[in-house]
Amino acid sequence: MEAPDEQLMLAYRDGDAAAFEKLYARHRARLYRFVLRSVKSRAIGEDLFQEIWLRVIEARGRYTPQARFTTWLYTIAHNHLVDHWRKRGLTLVALEGDETQGTSPDPAEQAQARQSLERFAAALQALPPLQREAFLLHEEGELSVAEIAVATGTNEEAAKSRLRYATAKLKAAMGDD
Amino acid sequence: MTEERDPKLSRHYRELEPLEPSAELDRKILDAAHAAAARHAPLVTPAGRHRWYYGLATAAVLVFAVAVTLHMERERPDPEAAAPGAALRLERELRGQIKPAPQPAAPSEPKPAAKPEAPPPVAFAPDPQSPRESGTAREATHDASSAQPSSPTRPAPEPARATASRQARSDAMRLSQKQIGAERAATAATSAGAPAAVPSAVPEKPEAWLERIAELRSRGRHADADRELVAFRRAYPDYRLSDLMRERVEGTPIPSR
Secondary structure (H helix, E strand, C coil), X not given: CCCCHHHHHHHHHCCXXXXXXXXXXXXXXXXXXXXXXXXXXXXXXXXXXXXXXXXXXXXXXXXXXXXXXXXXXXXHHHHHHHHHHHHCCCCCCCCCCCCCCCCCCCHHHHHHCCCHHHHHHHHHHHCCHHHHHHHHHHHCCCCCHHHHHHHHCCCHHHHHHHHHHHHHHHHHHHCCC | CHHHCCHHHHHHHHCCCCCCCCXXXXXXXXXXXXXXXXXXXXXXXXXXXXXXXXXXXHHHHHHHHHHHXXXXXXXXXXXXXXXXXXXXXXXXXXXXXXXXXXXXXXXCCCCCCCCCCCCCHHHHCCCCCCHHHHHHHHHHHHHHHHHCCCCCCCCCCCHHXXXXXXXXXXXXXXXXXXXXXXXXXXXXXXXXXXXXXXXXXXXXXXXXXXXXXXXXXXXXCHHHHHHHHHHHHHHCXXXXXXXXXXXXXXXXXXXXX
């Protein structure tokens, strides 16, 4: 039976570097995709990914297993992404019904797309950042609405609404609705 | 929250490009994690392969503590080995009885100091003014005397008498603890009326040296006592012996006045 994430993080906090290796192996790919799909540049995404893990390393002494490790990890990732967006002059005001932060997929272009995956990827990129983040946290991080609310520093209603809007837009883009 | 997940969207999402960090990126992060773990030692007992560190450290501390204790035990002088009668007698003699007196002539001819391997016994006597540092001072002077086999002011004893000399030094050390008050009185008397008698560069106080000579005399080792007295006269040519002390170190009774 494998040790839970929280136990591994506590072991790393106490100096066991091997515990971090296991923890990193479990979450590296998901967090990497979450970050890279939250930004448009692969290079920036890789920098952010590395910086997020460095923040995890630096914050290990303050870690207490009050919530799932995944929630803690994606909270750090969210905060770092917010810092990144703020540096770039982007505002994160996209809440329910906010259509100004993202470019809605052009139905004509989407219809012309040859592959549904490209369409889906475009729709995902077209989502407002907070809605996309909520969706990615849900899909990649496997976070619940409550955990998304914790990770993004909002309430459950807002998290649920973001996720619902994101799902609706993606379904509309894919023609599934 | 599973009710919010759309299976079709999830499937579409899973079909996206399977992104993964590069090996170089993994290495950078893991190196940083290892470096951070190495910088900050764990505050709790480590598990697994790091557990033996604590056992080794505990054993090292115990060995060190035992070694220090044994060392201190060996270096501590045995208070029961001192002759209580001699100490009491010495204390009575020295208390207020050191007076300026004319220097007596050397009782015997000086013998050549040609044995550098024997350390000068005077260097082993503790400083009566600082009895707490007697052990340290003894070690330091022992080293110094080993490095300098012959004193420029006093001849060294012959090696055949080294054992007896060490015994005398040990006795003098024990007795010197009780000489503190007497020596202070003698110093005060000397500074008040007599010229300065004790050279500050000589490690052993003249009172301790004289006591050692008196001990040798009382044990019947007159040759050693004579030799030491000659050396003492060379080191302290202007030291004034009291009548009582002169009787003890010279072995001749004082004529009644």
